[in-house]
Amino acid sequence: MFSETELEFAQKYPFSNTAKKIIKKEDLDLENLPESIKQAAKIKIGHAFSQTSYTPKIIGHKDSLKDEILAFPLAKILISFMPDSLFDKFASSVRETTKNYLQEESVSGKEKKSLEPLLDLAQDLNLKVSIEDEKILSINVTDFLDFVPDKKDLKLVNQQVENGKIFLTLNDFIDFLSEKSFHLVLESLPVDIKQIPLELKKLSKEIYSELQPKFVKKHFKNTGKIKPELFPDCMQNIYSQLMSGKNVSHFGRFAIATFLNQIGMPKENIVQMFSKTPNWNEKTTRYQVEMLSGKSGTEYNAPACDKMRSAGFCTKTHCNEKHPVTYYFNQLKKTSKKEGFNDKRS
Numbered sequence: 001m002f003s004e005t006e007l008e009f010a011q012k013y014p015f016s017n018t019a020k021k022i023i024k025k026e027d028l029d030l031e032n033l034p035e036s037i038k039q040a041a042k043i044k045i046g047h048a049f050s051q052t053s054y055t056p057k058i059i060g061h062k063d064s065l066k067d068e069i070l071a072f073p074l075a076k077i078l079i080s081f082m083p084d085s086l087f088d089k090f091a092s093s094v095r096e097t098t099k100n101y102l103q104e105e106s107v108s109g110k111e112k113k114s115l116e117p118l119l120d121l122a123q124d125l126n127l128k129v130s131i132e133d134e135k136i137l138s139i140n141v142t143d144f145l146d147f148v149p150d151k152k153d154l155k156l157v158n159q160q161v162e163n164g165k166i167f168l169t170l171n172d173f174i175d176f177l178s179e180k181s182f183h184l185v186l187e188s189l190p191v192d193i194k195q196i197p198l199e200l201k202k203l204s205k206e207i208y209s210e211l212q213p214k215f216v217k218k219h220f221k222n223t224g225k226i227k228p229e230l231f232p233d234c235m236q237n238i239y240s241q242l243m244s245g246k247n248v249s250h251f252g253r254f255a256i257a258t259f260l261n262q263i264g265m266p267k268e269n270i271v272q273m274f275s276k277t278p279n280w281n282e283k284t285t286r287y288q289v290e291m292l293s294g295k296s297g298t299e300y301n302a303p304a305c306d307k308m309r310s311a312g313f314c315t316k317t318h319c320n321e322k323h324p325v326t327y328y329f330n331q332l333k334k335t336s337k338k339e340g341f342n343d344k345r346s
């Protein structure tokens with residue numbers, strides 16, 4: 001039986017040896033996973049896409065803590081079916097989370113805080129660490145050189161070395177432990193998925209299909225790059241008709257506007273796309289674009305292929321997709337030489 005303190009520690013640092021012991025003891029049944037663990041794993045993967053930290057406050061609820069702890073190996077399984085580029089992102093998210101927890105508990109704020117969280121994690125990871133004074137910790141040089149940190153400040157050449165010890169400020173030590181978490185997680189991916197139940201492969205695909213468009217959309221909102229030459233025929237036809245000032249049916253306008261919004265085109269560009277059409281009314285168009293892109297409380301999805309087909313917009317000359325947005329994302333991935341869903345591991 002694990003104490004609440006141990007569970008809280010393992011939830012914060014799911015790569016730790018304490019977490020591994022708990023995970024082993026709980027012996028997760030992959031055939032019958034509770035929904036709560038699947039949901040928690042999905043949230044962790046969502047943070048991997050955005051490479052942000054995830055620091056939920058779960059205090060005093062043993063079952064919730066266990067769900068969070070067990071969601072970590074599940075998230076690793078699910079992410080192992082996904083493109084390799086996500087492994088690094090997942091590890092980055094853990095690094096950010098570790099850093100946040102350590103900063104929050106050890107050195108942040110004005111009041112003096114305890115070194116205990118730092119020492120606890122170091123001890124758990126079998127690192128030889130000593131307190132030199134209240135602001136300096138030292139670590140055995142062989143432990144320090146266990147991996148090559150990405151952060152320039154942590155390179156050996158920038159360290160004070162004496163009698164086989166490296167001396168680090170508290171902030172540098174937090175950075176070191178955070179980098180260590182990144183490397184521990186990264187080297188543990190991908191997990192062996194040969195024996196993983198088919199249901200989890202399906203779940204992984206579902207999560208990937210849901211999160212990837214949101215991520216790509218955000219990415220393209222940031223870069224502002226839209227590639228009309230990669231649109232499927234249905235959208236290319238509507239797009240070129242609008243650009244050449246031809247009239248397009250209400251359904252066609254809705255389809256292209258929602259499609260462009262989903263792939264990240266800024267609202268203003270969508271509004272301007274309609275400017276060459278007959279009876280152009282800027283105010284009305286802006287209102288309509290804003291409504292379908294979420295101002296009404298609902299962000300509308302572009303019609304799927306079956307609806308496009310029924311409305312007579314599917315030419316199907318060069319694709320066989322279920323959704324125009326999926327077609328576009330797949331083309332983007334191909335042209336940027338990124339892997340799609342990793343069928344090598346199927």
Ligand code: SF4
Pocket residue numbers: 232233234235304305306308309313314315316317319320321322323324327
């Ligand atoms: S299959 Fe779908 S994406 Fe392709 S042209 Fe038809 S409706 Fe568009």
